[in-house]
Amino acid sequence: MEDETRRMDATTPTDAPDTGPTDGASTEPAGGSSPTEMNAAPLPERPPLGEPLLQVRGLKKHFPIVGGLLKRQIATVYAVDGVDFDVRAGEIFSLVGESGCGKTTLGRSVLRLIEPTAGTITFSGRDITQISQDELRPLRRKMQIIFQDPFGSLNPRMPVSDIIGEGLLAQGMKDRKTRDKKVEDSLEIVGLRREYTRRYPHEFSGGQRQRIGIARALALGPDIVVCDEPVSALDVSIQSQVLNLLLDLRRDLNLTYIFISHNLSVVQYFSDRVAVMYLGRIAELGTVEQLYRDPRHPYTVALLSAIPNADPRRRKKRLVLKGDVPSPAAPPSGCRFHTRCWLREKLGNPERCSTEEPALRDFGAGHQTACHFAEEISEQTIGSVVATQSVVETAVADPA
Amino acid sequence: MTETITAPTPLGAPPPKNVLLDVRNLKTYFHVLDGVVPAVDGVSFSLQRGQTIGIVGESGSGKSVTALTVMRLIDIPPAEIADGEIWFDGKEILSIPIDEMRKLRGNDIAMIFQEPLTSLNPVFTIGDQIAEQVERHKKVSKRAAWDRAIESLQLVGIPSPERRVKQYPHEMSGGMRQRVMIAMALSCEPKLLIADEPTTALDVTIQAQILELLKTIQDRTDSALMLITHDLGVVAEMVDHVCVMYAGQVVEQGKVDEVLIDPKAPYTMGLLESIPSVEKRGGRLSAIKGTVPNPFNMPPACRFQPRCPYAWDLCSEKAPDLYPAGNSGQLARCHLHTPAGAPRLAAAMVDHDRKLNVGEGID
Numbered sequence: 001m002e003d004e005t006r007r008m009d010a011t012t013p014t015d016a017p018d019t020g021p022t023d024g025a026s027t028e029p030a031g032g033s034s035p036t037e038m039n040a041a042p043l044p045e046r047p048p049l050g051e052p053l054l055q056v057r058g059l060k061k062h063f064p065i066v067g068g069l070l071k072r073q074i075a076t077v078y079a080v081d082g083v084d085f086d087v088r089a090g091e092i093f094s095l096v097g098e099s100g101c102g103k104t105t106l107g108r109s110v111l112r113l114i115e116p117t118a119g120t121i122t123f124s125g126r127d128i129t130q131i132s133q134d135e136l137r138p139l140r141r142k143m144q145i146i147f148q149d150p151f152g153s154l155n156p157r158m159p160v161s162d163i164i165g166e167g168l169l170a171q172g173m174k175d176r177k178t179r180d181k182k183v184e185d186s187l188e189i190v191g192l193r194r195e196y197t198r199r200y201p202h203e204f205s206g207g208q209r210q211r212i213g214i215a216r217a218l219a220l221g222p223d224i225v226v227c228d229e230p231v232s233a234l235d236v237s238i239q240s241q242v243l244n245l246l247l248d249l250r251r252d253l254n255l256t257y258i259f260i261s262h263n264l265s266v267v268q269y270f271s272d273r274v275a276v277m278y279l280g281r282i283a284e285l286g287t288v289e290q291l292y293r294d295p296r297h298p299y300t301v302a303l304l305s306a307i308p309n310a311d312p313r314r315r316k317k318r319l320v321l322k323g324d325v326p327s328p329a330a331p332p333s334g335c336r337f338h339t340r341c342w343l344r345e346k347l348g349n350p351e352r353c354s355t356e357e358p359a360l361r362d363f364g365a366g367h368q369t370a371c372h373f374a375e376e377i378s379e380q381t382i383g384s385v386v387a388t389q390s391v392v393e394t395a396v397a398d399p400a
Numbered sequence: 401m402t403e404t405i406t407a408p409t410p411l412g413a414p415p416p417k418n419v420l421l422d423v424r425n426l427k428t429y430f431h432v433l434d435g436v437v438p439a440v441d442g443v444s445f446s447l448q449r450g451q452t453i454g455i456v457g458e459s460g461s462g463k464s465v466t467a468l469t470v471m472r473l474i475d476i477p478p479a480e481i482a483d484g485e486i487w488f489d490g491k492e493i494l495s496i497p498i499d500e501m502r503k504l505r506g507n508d509i510a511m512i513f514q515e516p517l518t519s520l521n522p523v524f525t526i527g528d529q530i531a532e533q534v535e536r537h538k539k540v541s542k543r544a545a546w547d548r549a550i551e552s553l554q555l556v557g558i559p560s561p562e563r564r565v566k567q568y569p570h571e572m573s574g575g576m577r578q579r580v581m582i583a584m585a586l587s588c589e590p591k592l593l594i595a596d597e598p599t600t601a602l603d604v605t606i607q608a609q610i611l612e613l614l615k616t617i618q619d620r621t622d623s624a625l626m627l628i629t630h631d632l633g634v635v636a637e638m639v640d641h642v643c644v645m646y647a648g649q650v651v652e653q654g655k656v657d658e659v660l661i662d663p664k665a666p667y668t669m670g671l672l673e674s675i676p677s678v679e680k681r682g683g684r685l686s687a688i689k690g691t692v693p694n695p696f697n698m699p700p701a702c703r704f705q706p707r708c709p710y711a712w713d714l715c716s717e718k719a720p721d722l723y724p725a726g727n728s729g730q731l732a733r734c735h736l737h738t739p740a741g742a743p744r745l746a747a748a749m750v751d752h753d754r755k756l757n758v759g760e761g762i763d
Contacts, residue, residue, distance in 0.1 A: 098604065236671055240687040262603065265677065268681070307604065309633050312661060
């Protein structure tokens, strides 16, 4: 393994590396969990590739809004409000949606970094919703997270060795030498130099910091990594370096990712399956091919239409949604999207949309959508709506 | 469509009448403790009346400083305008007294900032804030200024403007605030609208609304638009001409269709190659190696040379100028487009085409 990892050193002292680890280097997870190194605890076996690794059922997270003199609860934010999905071992499962749709809350709830209000989360066949924090701690090794902001997520007063080593220490790896070795190994895996352990976060560029965040997550040898907008804060040229690294690591370490993003082009390139979220619920779920070729929810159609394309030859007229996302503290009745829905308007505002909440239903081969009128979506309907929309009056959903 | 990028006028003489903004060899340097940062280092471009230009670049490329220098909103010191001229509407505006500049600002040149929340004053209603500048610039009564505020809110599609005009910024959503910023910028009917990352802080569906709105309004009012962004997609949809900036310099400029379909500078090529797309699924993304240069320690000749896949000896010896590339007035700062680079050009273009279409890393 020593030789294998050496081969991957691709950096110069000042530059970020061109690419991640070189092809074909088969590596062990950075933090092997042999009992002598970390607290020996029976960890569940990772299911074979393609089998469900994480199962989420009826997950809800409601935040109270307190106010008034007595600090009583005056309202509730329904950040995540009844979500079901499976993440299969080895896949990249993406959560997309606009700010406030609950994607980050969902990502953190499945790791129990936020305690869910209701629902169950099963990880490697074990229900982790009810177990105590003490029981959960050894499992944390298998479930890690990478954060969005490479500046805010690294403690500026800690050297890299402590930033990455903290998790190892918490997992019972008391011996400093073993720990430092592990830290250096994981730095190498993300394409940074072993010598960087003594440096502080301010000495690194944004892309390098994001690599440190990735090294921290990988040091423990996780099965699943929640990547919360890992490239949103990076420039385009650096973004592709980090995406390549994440793809290489998945291949070499058999990782599973939950990838949270608002960037639909990145999601299309990067993921296997996608769940589109709107106001705390999944609007549509399917493989990238299903969702991008044949979207079956009017919200997905609008999101896809809104992506600006850098190729002027593909310039097209956009389908522009009206108004803003409603507050998750007061989600609309019935279908949550009905206040902005172009399809509902086109169909003459059927009553069902505002009275009955649509459940996710199957469109074949695992493609699910939560729209009563998904069958009505076609190139023709979309085209006719685009042709007649008025751009200036798009702000009209006015909660007078 | 008329041409925005015209032949440079000799320094000192005003540009032709149809040119609204002419920036010539602009150099804005910042003097800081560690030395001098050449944030904008010899930037030239021009913009005709009613036309749109996009300034694209990554963080630190100098695109925002260029815009702020045009507005003369740069603090001197620590900044220094080391060289250059900016001609606006037939007048050189770097040399006019600041009082005169204040009359232009908000009136003839208006700017929309990235973060609408911090650019609006939280303690005044939006009506007060819009009316204030109308009153100041147009010398009209309070009443008339207030009516104008309502009118401009209506223009940007804000519902029930009579009620909204009395609200404070915190009572509005991000998209609505950005509409207010646009309304404010438009209230004095400027000849030039500068939009600095107007949609970066917004969600994608709201971004679509604001971009469509900017386009419609620009058509309607016939003001010129200078759009600053890091997003090549936004540029492709919004502007006629584009300047690509890297490390304080323009590395490529031309018509947007030509620059984005047939880029001539290796940096622009690399940017376009690294955009994730459906065709690249399963393969690696092409990445520009390394990071942007340290501004205190710029590469001696071509600033992109350490990251450039096509660089050769000449690139670290002689700084390239902007050379004509292609047949339609496109300019690229790269030795590939000189006689010395001609033998390498075809191979570079083939390599670019390959990377653009299939995902593949640079070794």
